[in-house]
Amino acid sequence: MSTYTDFLPYGRTDLEANRRGHLSERQLTQLQELHTPLPRAGVVLTGLLAGVLGVMFVVMLLVVDASQRETLLLTGLPMLAVVLVLVFLAANWYMGRTLSVLGAGLVRQITGSAHLESTTVQGAPEYYLQVAKKRFMVSRPLHDRLHEGQPITVYFIQLPAATYIMSVDEGD
Numbered sequence: 001m002s003t004y005t006d007f008l009p010y011g012r013t014d015l016e017a018n019r020r021g022h023l024s025e026r027q028l029t030q031l032q033e034l035h036t037p038l039p040r041a042g043v044v045l046t047g048l049l050a051g052v053l054g055v056m057f058v059v060m061l062l063v064v065d066a067s068q069r070e071t072l073l074l075t076g077l078p079m080l081a082v083v084l085v086l087v088f089l090a091a092n093w094y095m096g097r098t099l100s101v102l103g104a105g106l107v108r109q110i111t112g113s114a115h116l117e118s119t120t121v122q123g124a125p126e127y128y129l130q131v132a133k134k135r136f137m138v139s140r141p142l143h144d145r146l147h148e149g150q151p152i153t154v155y156f157i158q159l160p161a162a163t164y165i166m167s168v169d170e171g172d
Helices: 012-019 025-035 038-063 066-104 140-145
Strands: 108-121 124-131 134-138 151-158 163-170
Touching: 012 025, 012 151, 012 163, 025 066, 038 066, 066 151, 124 140, 124 151, 134 140, 134 151, 134 163
Parallel strands: none
Antiparallel strands: 108 124, 108 151, 124 134, 151 163
């Protein structure tokens, strides 16, 4: 049985952990390092949004006449605060969800026939593998090694914004 470990960043030890439904220590460490900057990015995004909205609010205060300023202050500031709190909460929920999926370390698997596709997006080639109804973006070497219709098992982890193939086994 072929495991395609030459075409993925992980080896046989990782594959064995994936077959048991878990990430290997190496896979978990690499994915955590990739996604650890997310909470900091959420704070930075909220700060940038606060700055942009704050500047827009000040400009609006300068543009409106004096009779409308009080109304703008009484309604605009609370709305601005609510928007910023919602953005901050949404960003933290999303990032927390990503990190909790990684913390669980559970690997999903799908078995079926390989269906291959390649396309060009903005002049760059992209390669895809579809198994059952699940579609994965893959590297060209892995795409070229697979054969249309061959039975395979793909071990993967599904994060909120990305799907990572951990291992691939050739079917029986």
